[in-house]
Amino acid sequence: MTNLVLFGPPGAGKGTQAEVLKEKYDLVHISTGDVFRYNIKNATELGTLAKSYIDKGQLVPDTVTIDMLSAEVEKNADAKGFIFDGFPRTEAQADALATLLASKNTEVAGMVALEVDDEVLVQRLLERGKTSGRADDADEDVIRNRIKVYYAETAILKGYYEKQDKYHGVDGVGSIEEITARLSDVIDTL
Incomplete structure (x- = not known):
């Protein structure tokens, strides 16, 4: 079973690459944001619990997040592996x-991080903001803060997976096909 943690700052192309890799390697893509939205929208027990924290402006406790992801893994018990996007x-x-x-007698095979220069990210997100309708992609100050928060939060995880020889940085600049080829070169060695 191939289990990947896919990381990268906002605008690095995680969503695009996750879709391509999901098809190429027959993996299940688990986006934490999508899982939260699904559970909240469908008022599941975990969704209702998560919403109670969100409505108070609090972070959802790790136990609730893990329980939601565990349920997703259980739903896909026969999967060849998972791409975890936005988690841990x-x-x-x-x-x-x-x-x-x-x-489940398996483990994370590797953390694959798309690495993109901050100025490229800002330009990508501003472009996306023109077509996506996402307010957080239209304001350069908001974008720069999101990137700063990403680095502050994920520096810890980079070290965590580096200690296990499971961290793999991949150049996230180029065409979708070029980036997919670089990611595949790493994944094929895991």
């Missing part, structure tokens, strides 16, 4: 993911 974000979440996967 903390060492505690990375440990919890390792425990969850160990219970």
Whole structure:
């Protein structure tokens, strides 16, 4: 089973690459944001619990997030592997993911991070903002803050996976096909 943690700053192309890799390697793409939205929209027990924290402006506890992801993994018990997108974000979440996967007799094969220069990210997101309708992609100050938060949050995880020889940085600049080829070169060695 191939389990990947896909990382990269906002605008790096994670969503695009996750879709391509999902098809190429027959993996299940689990986007934390999508899982949260689904559970909240469908008022599942976990969604209702998560919403109670969100409505108070609080972070959803790791246990709730892990329970949601565990349910997604269970739904896809026959999968050849998973692409985790937007998770883990903390060492505690990375440990919890390792425990969850160990219970399925598998593990994270690698963290693959798309690396893109900040100025390229800003331009990509401003372009996306013109067509996406996403307010957070239209304001350069908001974009720069999102990028700053990403680096502050994920620096810990880079070190976490580097200690296990599972961190792989990949140049995220070029055509979709070029970036996919670079990612595939890494994934094929895992």
